Structure formats: C-alpha cells, structure tokens
Amino acid sequence: RSPPVLAWRRWRRSRRPCSPSRRAPLPPSPELVSMIVNHLKSQGLFDQFRRDCLADVDTKPAYQNLRQRVDNFVSNHLATHTWSPHLNKNQLRNNIRQQVLKSGMLESGIDRIISQVVDPKINHTFRPQVEKAVHEFLATLNHKEEAGPSTAPSEEKTDASITVQGILPFL
Numbered sequence: 001r002s003p004p005v006l007a008w009r010r011w012r013r014s015r016r017p018c019s020p021s022r023r024a025p026l027p028p029s030p031e032l033v034s035m036i037v038n039h040l041k042s043q044g045l046f047d048q049f050r051r052d053c054l055a056d057v058d059t060k061p062a063y064q065n066l067r068q069r070v071d072n073f074v075s076n077h078l079a080t081h082t083w084s085p086h087l088n089k090n091q092l093r094n095n096i097r098q099q100v101l102k103s104g105m106l107e108s109g110i111d112r113i114i115s116q117v118v119d120p121k122i123n124h125t126f127r128p129q130v131e132k133a134v135h136e137f138l139a140t141l142n143h144k145e146e147a148g149p150s151t152a153p154s155e156e157k158t159d160a161s162i163t164v165q166g167i168l169p170f171l
Helices: 003-014 030-042 045-057 061-079 089-103 105-117 119-147 160-170
Strands: none
Touching: 030 045, 030 119, 045 105, 045 119, 061 089, 061 105, 089 105, 105 119
16 A cells, blocks of 8 residues: 555544544644645645735735834934945844844734734635645545555545544644
8 A cells, every 4th residue: 555545544543433442533644744735735725825915915004014113123223323435234234134133023023914914814715725625635545545445444434524624733
C-alpha cells in the first residue's frame, strides 16, 4: 500500500466511536496533515487567501493608523539627525528599523489589521473553501483505498463531514 493510503487508514481507524477503553480519538498523523496542507497549496488556496487579504488591507483603518504611526515615528527620528554627505544612510536605516521594532507598534498594529482583515473572512470565506478542498482530498484517498483490496471492516467507513471536522483543527 502507498504511504498516503496507510496514513489515511491509520487515522480513520483512530476516529471510530470511542469505547470505554478509548477516551478520545487520536489526532490525524502529521503525515496526513502534511498531505492535506500540500494538497491545499497545490490548489492555490493559500495564495488566493493571501491575495484576498492584501486586496483589502490598505482600506482598513488599522492599516492606515499603523502606516501613519510609522511615518510619524520615522519623521520624528529623522528630525533629530542633520544631513551631511558623510552620513551613513545604511546605519541610519538599520537604526530606525530597530527602533520601530523595539517600540512594539508593529505587533499591536498587525494584530489589529488581522482582526479587521483576516478574522471576518475565516468562517465565511476561508473555512468553506478549505472544507471543500479537504472533502475532495479525502474522497480521493477513500477512492484509492476502496480500489484496492480492503482488510478493514465496513463499520470503519466514516462520513466525510465528520472526518473534515476532525482534521481541520490540526491544519
């Protein structure tokens, strides 16, 4: 058997209803999660999400506020320096970069940008597309597994929606 099918079979067996001897199903194998992530990447899903978010980011108040704060910080820092032909621009640029990073304004600003741009899209845009792609991937694995001789009992067959809900937290 191919490694993806074996990983899928191991994970699917771990998702059987819990018996008294087993409290909770095991998480999917890292190999299975990696295969699903690679499938999502090959479909261009992450690139599409990135483009969608970048298209919206410059219209959000959090981005405009962060940009204004960084511009003001840089202007104030440059105002303390007198230009001369001997000024080391690279050193000055690196110093400003370090000061901006130390200030913490980027971390808080980026958190606000994420909450305004990414968070609203998670449940209504990203999750349905990821679930659809995972369903398709798992159906492909099920089809590969069913094409070969099966040694698994029939009660191990799982509903794809239950399978996706079990995998998504690990992606």
